[in-house]
Amino acid sequence: MVLEVIVENLREASQAEHFGVDRLEVVSAISEGGLTPSYGVIKQITENIKVPAMIMIRPHSHSFYYDDYDIAIMQEDIIMANELGAQGIVFGALTKVGDIDRDLLENVIDWKGDMDLTFHRAIEDARDIDQAYLELREYGNDITQVLTSGGGAKATDSMDRLAQWIADGKKDNNSFEILVGSGVTTENIALLHETLQNRQYHVGGGARIDGDFSKGLDLAKVKALQEAIK
Secondary structure, rough: OOOEEEEOOOHHHHHHHHHOOOOEEEEEEEEHHHHHHHHHHHHHHHHHHHOEEEOOOOOOOOOOOHHHHHHHHHHHHHHHHHHHHOOOOEEEOEEEOOOEEEHHHHHHHHHHHHHOOEEHHHHOOOOHHHHHHHHHHHHOOOOOOOEEEEOOHHHHHOOOHHHHHHHHHHHHOOOOOEEEEEEOOOOHHHHHHHOOOOEEEEEOOHHEEEEEEEEOHHHHHHHHHHHHOO
């Protein structure tokens, strides 16, 4: 089982490692949904922390559509993350009309090399989430996991769809895994896991002291989350 938590800096990454977290999603500006962290943050984490680090690649929070200027920056950031030894990247993009941006996705797959790729919750903003999911399935050998709530504001809102997607992945060895995220807490992770029997869960505020990103990780919460998915 994999418990992934969001961190913004080396201090939090060190806490996560000490608490036994399985994987990190490294971001900046969590108040905007998470943007690309700085070179310094990535370098400090990859050099000092043994926990696998997935680096957010997102140059702005205005939408999940990116123009040529954005894409040039994203390419450089992906190359940087690879050179610094990150486990992988976290990325998602849509066209102006809300479909999966296949051209950019294919470029990102090329640029990332051997790094893992999480396609993030941009899928929730697609004009047709089920069609977007089917399109991503075509890249199952190149996408490691899709971070999704199944379309709801919280993962508990869309468990039927999540269950179907998880079942799809278990039937197909060439498929990505589903990384269940959004609103995952100590209060609902047992229900999610009992219902979905998934392998990966993504937690943000649910692993924090008072649910507050300005505060550190909460050891008791992390341990409760880990215990629930054993």
